[in-house]
Amino acid sequence: MDARTQAFGGPALIDGFGRTVTYLRVSVTDRCDLRCVYCMAEHMTFLPKKEVLTLEELDRIASAFVGLGVRKLRITGGEPLVRKGVMDLIGSLGRHLRSGALDELTLTTNGTRLTEFADQLAAAGVRRVNVSLDTLKPELFRTLTRGGQLAQVIAGIDAAQAAGLKVKINAVALKDDNAGELPELIAWAHGRGCDMTLIEAMPLGEIEVDRTDQFLSLKDVRRELESFWTLTDIDHQTGGPARYVRVAETGGRLGFITPLSHNFCEACNRVRLTCTGTLHTCLGREDASDLRAVIRAGASDADLVDAIRLAVDAKPQGHDFQIARAAAPAVARHMSTTGG
Ligand code: SAM
Numbered sequence: 001m002d003a004r005t006q007a008f009g010g011p012a013l014i015d016g017f018g019r020t021v022t023y024l025r026v027s028v029t030d031r032c033d034l035r036c037v038y039c040m041a042e043h044m045t046f047l048p049k050k051e052v053l054t055l056e057e058l059d060r061i062a063s064a065f066v067g068l069g070v071r072k073l074r075i076t077g078g079e080p081l082v083r084k085g086v087m088d089l090i091g092s093l094g095r096h097l098r099s100g101a102l103d104e105l106t107l108t109t110n111g112t113r114l115t116e117f118a119d120q121l122a123a124a125g126v127r128r129v130n131v132s133l134d135t136l137k138p139e140l141f142r143t144l145t146r147g148g149q150l151a152q153v154i155a156g157i158d159a160a161q162a163a164g165l166k167v168k169i170n171a172v173a174l175k176d177d178n179a180g181e182l183p184e185l186i187a188w189a190h191g192r193g194c195d196m197t198l199i200e201a202m203p204l205g206e207i208e209v210d211r212t213d214q215f216l217s218l219k220d221v222r223r224e225l226e227s228f229w230t231l232t233d234i235d236h237q238t239g240g241p242a243r244y245v246r247v248a249e250t251g252g253r254l255g256f257i258t259p260l261s262h263n264f265c266e267a268c269n270r271v272r273l274t275c276t277g278t279l280h281t282c283l284g285r286e287d288a289s290d291l292r293a294v295i296r297a298g299a300s301d302a303d304l305v306d307a308i309r310l311a312v313d314a315k316p317q318g319h320d321f322q323i324a325r326a327a328a329p330a331v332a333r334h335m336s337t338t339g340g
């Protein structure tokens with residue numbers, strides 16, 4: 001097979017700006033057992049079941065992307081491990097790893113259920129998981145997640161590592177909450193052999209607090225870290241948008257995801273599928289294609305491929321996030337709907 005000819009035939013998924021799409025994030029649920037303050041409102045209205053894709057529908061669409069040359073799938077949510085039957089889906093998608101069609105099947109999780117699922121994930125072919133953890137202080141963790149237990153997440157990370165999974169820790173940098181603790185969190189992650197990535201808070205979805213109060217520029221964080229650590233840029237690529245440095249003092253890798261202070265759109269290879277089957281080709285725009293309508297109308301695989309190609313062809317050149325005080329969020333949907 002020609003390198004650009006995919007399992008479904010025809011060329012790879014290339015958008016109107018010449019970028020090849022090789023990475024699909026799939027949100028399998030909008031539900032979650034936590035309510036992180038920057039992500040969700042305290043009282044969320046979740047989607048009715050009939051609007052959410054079945055596991056078979058999720059498998060069908062994700063597999064169509066694999067057929068079109070997607071090499072990396074990330075399962076996310078909401079909290080993916082609260083979706084009933086999620087291990088059946090992950091186990092089934094594992095067939096694309098075994099066939100060689102997929103390089104990586106991975107997961108972003110809050111870690112609360114990893115003690116239960118780590119072994120099954122490893123058995124399905126998952127090699128790496130991202131665990132979101134913004135603080136090591138139990139009280140602050142409970143506040144930031146509105147009720148979560150830090151010990152449960154740490155136990156989950158232990159279980160993942162014991163199962164042989166590589167764990168990357170993701171933390172959202174929050175000015176008043178964890179800013180002062182970030183060096184400790186980074187050193188802790190590196191001490192456990194985990195990479196660490198810092199994320200800027202993005203204006204996605206209405207929440208109770210004003211995001212200008214939470215926003216912390218990673219440029220400032222990096223400057224602060226460099227006042228006592230030696231950070232060296234490295235060329236580490238994970239297929240995601242993070243830019244990495246090596247921290248000489250800890251020996252670990254540290255990534256920065258900076259949608260607001262640095263534009264990373266030129267090299268974007270990603271698209272996102274929500275749990276309702278909406279394809280978003282840009283996290284920061286309202287563009288959307290309804291693949292659920294396509295498949296529920298009885299589409300053939302060829303029709304589905306056409307709908308995917310049409311959507312990818314129209315992928316926007318870039319986003320224009322801004323954090324302006326009192327402004328409505330740039331994008332009305334929450335991160336838990338789009339999938340982080
Ligand atoms: N529940 C899983 C978790 O927390 O890892 C997966 C979904 S969560 C939406 C994915 C990632 O998005 C998490 O690392 C979370 O911290 C991040 N996130 C959520 N809302 C965000 C926002 N408004 N800005 C930046 N990151 C956000």
Ligand code: SF4
Pocket residue numbers: 032033034035036039040077078079110132336
């Ligand atoms: Fe749940 Fe993840 Fe959103 Fe936190 S960031 S509320 S864990 S979906």
